[in-house]
């Protein structure tokens with residue numbers, strides 16, 4: 001029997017595997033011709049990254065060398081592209097001539113996708129696919145700059161490889177975290193941290209706008225926001241598209257890829273396709289594991305054996321030294337799923353398993369991936385895990401039962417981390433004292449002064465006692481923030497400042513949260529702590545806010561909202577009142593009420609109307625009254641010297657100035673002020689968070705009053721002579737409260753915890769007062785603005801329904 | 812199933828929700844992760860709180876009025892006697908698709 005003529009297009013990883021199987025099983029079955037557009041045979045493409053990083057050389061990664069092809073009698077036509085297939089004549093047309101076939105295999109792989117940005121065709125804009133691309137990157141020298149577009153697997157391997165050569169690399173990624181298809185936010189956070197440690201700059205949520213060139217060569221990438229990132233080379237790694245052009249021209253059935261059945265046979269029964277160029281049951285492929293399965297099936301099919309390709313779950317690893325990550329299966333989307341999360345902050349470990357119907361369906365891991373293949377096995381085999389559910393996350397070696405160690409974060413702190421902010425005592429000093437014999441809180445306080453002032457770091461000092469002394473120290477039970485963590489509010493606040501932690505992902509990971517992304521209790525608290533401590537680095541997260549603060553209006557029991565514009569110090573005028581009346585008419589507001597805070601409430605406004613009513617009110621100069629916020633509410637005033645025969649100072653004017661200084665700021669709970677012109681106290685200042693009573697000699701500033709669920713008179717903080725001092729002292733007090741209080745403690749509760757004396761000491765210390773005012777002003781440079789105007793201008797869309805299907809149904 | 816395109820994935824903030832008007836009343840579309848979405852009735856069985864305004868965490872939402880927490884996979888309220896209807900949704904090429912038949916099936920029933 002004469003040999004069949006087999007022609008293979010593309011000497012890639014998939015077709016290479018087919019040839020191995022085929023020639024091993026039946027060395028003489030086919031006369032084989034192999035075309036490859038690249039001027040070389042089959043090499044291990046996935047190892048280009050270690051080559052780039054300098055860990056291997058090209059010679060190390062060649063899979064099939066000349067001798068291999070010769071031994072198996074394969075005619076090679078490397079560096080020759082196939083131009084056309086004539087299916088009638090059964091001939092393949094290459095650049096250098098025709099070859100007839102009985103059977104034909106497409107193994108054309110895929111093409112990197114290039115975003116058609118202006119400038120994408122400049123010299124120096126490349127993809128990351130083959131040896132040529134790799135050599136271009138290796139041509140960069142230390143100190144040169146490269147921008148990589150794409151924070152997926154390929155982009156990051158390219159970035160890490162170049163960074164290892166001393167190139168200054170910036171990765172630009174459009175999504176909120178790296179490798180979003182394989183990782184969740186938490187693992188993405190850890191990965192980003194490791195890459196930044198390697199000197200790589202990462203820009204997330206960054207949209208590329210244009211590639212800027214000079215003399216036909218790339219010079220910089222310009223982002224949407226106008227930022228220019230200078231570069232000598234620009235690598236686009238944003239995805240791949242199956243290489244189908246040739247098959248399409250030959251009239252084969254093609255969708256996203258070349259359509260194949262379970263035997264890898266195309267719409268022409270003499271023609272097969274394998275690898276990244278195929279589409280099987282709607283799926284396309286980008287990792288080698290399924291391609292190797294395909295290759296085996298195709299070889300068997302060609303030899304007349306029964307075989308069928310079945311898609312299986314996949315796992316991913318990143319080939320960057322020091323970034324140990326693993327992701328497998330499906331951890332997104334779906335009904336009836338449950339998460340199990342484990343974090344060990346001191347080792348930088350994060351693991352998340354997704355369980356459905358007592359089976360493991362997905363796993364993401366960072367830092368410790370040793371059990372990855374075990375989990376992957378459970379996913380592939382669909383093993384019933386009901387029995388080991390409780391301890392599953394600890395892996396095969398540990399089916400005994402362990403829990404995340406709440407002390408881990410404190411144990412991991414460096415010795416110079418500051419534990420006690422009041423007295424500037426760091427961990428090393430405290431540990432030294434404990435080792436020197438201070439065996440309880442009292443002795444640590446006595447010998448180091450740690451936790452001897454405001455006392456909010458007590459929990460951390462106790463944890464250090466436990467870490468240092470072990471079981472010899474008995475920890476008092478502390479109330480954690482919520483079920484997501486064992487840490488108290490005070491510990492979390494302190495650690496956010498000390499470690500420092502500047503994002504929610506960082507808090508969840510470094511402090512060992514046991515949920516994916518917190519809950520409705522901890523998220524608003526953490527969001528506040530982060531923005532209070534890092535006003536410039538941290539960006540407020542609306543999704544971590546209660547609806548009132550997210551939509552800047554108070555939700556009512558029927559789902560409508562109330563709108564309360566600010567009336568500075570309770571003063572208004574006919575123009576404002578008319579605007580309020582007009583708005584009430586225009587938006588059919590059912591109730592208009594004068595509040596207990598000296599302003600007017602429009603109750604019952606529909607959510608969809610909010611941006612419009614705000615922009616109407618804005619036109620009359622009215623801004624948000626923050627009647628919904630944990631922030632400054634109102635400053636109640638009386639008429640003072642302007643009109644009252646007893647007035648001693650301009651209480652109305654001072655109230656307005658205070659409101660203008662403080663508005664927009666976020667605080668642990670709401671803050672209300674009152675300024676009365678004399679001790680008759682018509683503004684009820686003595687039951688406010690800060691209440692000022694004007695007297696002939698100046699101003700009596702009281703704090704920590706209450707008139708809600710508790711009623712309590714203010715306590716005298718300080719007496720000052722001038723209005724300017726009264727404002728300074730108030731601002732400093734509010735900032736001290738912002739920096740130290742537990743979320744949802746009104747000032748009177750917080751002052752009761754830290755003691756009025758401690759507060760007085762701070763405010764009376766003029767350096768500290770100045771520091772507090774400066775810190776407040778820094779934060780206000782971002783938050784002293786009208787959220788209504790901003791939402792009406794930029795976010796109005798979000799207040800409307802996503803879509804209205806009732807309209808379609810009516811058609 | 813008849814998949815209906817209801818908008819771009821990016822129109823819903825991560826860990827947020829948007830309202831969808833349907834013949835059955837309002838449905839809340841939740842985005843719990845970059846590419847993870849759920850859809851469920853917008854109305855809390857407790858006292859009618861609008862769930863679209865709740866805080867989204869893990870694969871759950873907390874009602875804004877009195878903090879009932881619902882598992883978005885099953886619609887079951889955690890530790891409370893109550894459940895909301897859930898609807899099949901999926902993400903394809905950056906668009907959110909909802910199962911139109913599930914939305915009309917119940918109105919017919």
Ligand code: SRM
Nearest residue numbers: 554562594595596597598599627633706707708709710746
């Ligand atoms: C509108 C108003 C009643 C009125 O018609 O006068 C009001 C309405 C609400 N108050 Fe108040 N409070 C109003 C003045 C007060 C006052 C009097 C004052 O400010 O002089 C107090 C006592 C002083 C105080 O704050 O301690 C007051 C003590 C409370 C409390 C208890 C706070 C506490 O620490 O004990 C709450 C509950 C909370 O905040 O947790 C509360 C909560 C509420 C909420 C936000 C309930 C809620 O969470 O939905 C109400 C919102 C209704 C709405 O949708 O608009 N409201 N509330 C007043 C708005 C003032 C303003 O212009 O901003």
Ligand SMILES: Cc1cc2nc3c(=O)[nH]c(=O)nc-3n(C[C@H](O)[C@H](O)[C@H](O)COP(=O)(O)OP(=O)(O)OC[C@H]3O[C@@H](n4cnc5c(N)ncnc54)[C@H](O)[C@@H]3O)c2cc1C
Nearest residue numbers: 010012013014036037038045046082108109275276287288
């Ligand atoms: C840098 C890098 C790192 C990677 N890392 C991993 C990893 O860690 N794990 C993993 O599973 N996967 C990884 N991959 C993906 C993996 O390499 C691919 O899935 C695999 O190489 C695809 O094999 P293939 O045979 O389908 O295509 P290819 O290996 O691309 O081979 C296709 C060949 O066909 C040739 N060709 C195309 N058209 C013609 C024509 N008309 N005429 C002649 N020849 C033609 C091309 O020149 C090419 O050589 C990585 C990819 C890259 C680029």
Ligand code: SF4
Nearest residue numbers: 554557595596708709
């Ligand atoms: S007193 Fe009670 S009912 Fe009245 S507005 Fe305040 S919170 Fe609502």
Ligand code: FES
Nearest residue numbers: 855858860874877
């Ligand atoms: S209405 Fe939802 S918890 Fe009460």
